[in-house]
């Protein structure tokens with residue numbers, strides 16, 4: 282009998298910051314690799330700088346999953362497409378999965394920033410699929426499911442779960458407290474949960490005191506906090522729960 286080393290799921294935190302780049306942190310973006318498969322969970326406007334810092338080859342990304350339609354979560358996609366056309370001469374297709382309206386929002390932003398480029402053609406196919414909490418998506422050997430969470434963006438916001446190779450990563454996206462969160466985290470190897478403030482209630486966001494109170498309800502192997510705002514970062518060295526940082530790499 283031969284021993285086969287299982288493939289690890291590697292999660293790289295490209296950006297752990299809030300919308301304001303508090304603490305100099307980049308916008309939300311998490312890169313997942315399992316063997317040849319590569320996924321992005323969110324792609325905020327500053328994410329392409331993070332790809333370069335983390336040694337991620339953006340031209341090899343196949344799938345981008347977007348939690349909600351705010352710029353610190355999807356605003357990097359136009360730059361990913363722009364680099365695909367001019368920098369990488371990309372031919373590999375790209376699949377973007379997200380809330381209803383993702384395609385229109387990406388194209389509006391792209392056309393505002395670089396008029397005429399989309400109309401000229403990118404040289405590679407970009408397809409879009411709509412997230413639906415009633416139906417998981419199977420792509421590149423992964424099962425991608427979602428739950429509705431409580432946040433803005435002009436469309437339903439989602440928490441996302443990616444299951445691949447017997448491992449699972451749950452990601453809250455941006456949300457205030459919802460009973461969907463323990464369900465999302467249930468049995469996962471990693472739960473990346475947003476935590477914008479320490480104790481200041483902020484509509485559409487979570488705070489540390491709430492998560493500390495509720496943490497036993499997350500049946501995950503590892504809870505990490507991200508999307509860190511200024512009030513939380515002031516206390517970063519005094520906290521019990523683990524904080525992510527830009528460039529962090531986790532092996533599952």
Ligand SMILES: [Zn+2]
Nearest residue numbers: 300351353455
């Ligand atoms: Zn955000």
